[in-house]
Amino acid sequence: MTWEERLHIVLDCLGNGKKYKEAADTYQVAYQQVYQWVKKYEDDEEEALKDRLGKKKDESKLTPEEKFKLRLKKLERENERLRAENLYLKSWRRLKGGENKTYPIRG
16 A cells, blocks of 8 residues: 555544544555554654655664664674574584584684
């Protein structure tokens, strides 16, 4: 559904006293979807109705809490990558020379 269609549905719903079910039935969309669009529109106007799926928010516009959460997610992904790499190296070492041999890891 396009941005213009979502905007039309929201404006129609607001014009009819927020009759979400009526708008959902008229435009054949889910009640919850209409409710969310109206809520987003009331919070952030038309811009909030644009489909930003797969698009990142500009880091300069992030709140400190959002920046913290983003940094935490990056660190969690990096930690998971390092765990997988460590597991791979351990498996490789076992295959190359037996389980009892150890090799120092240099950083």
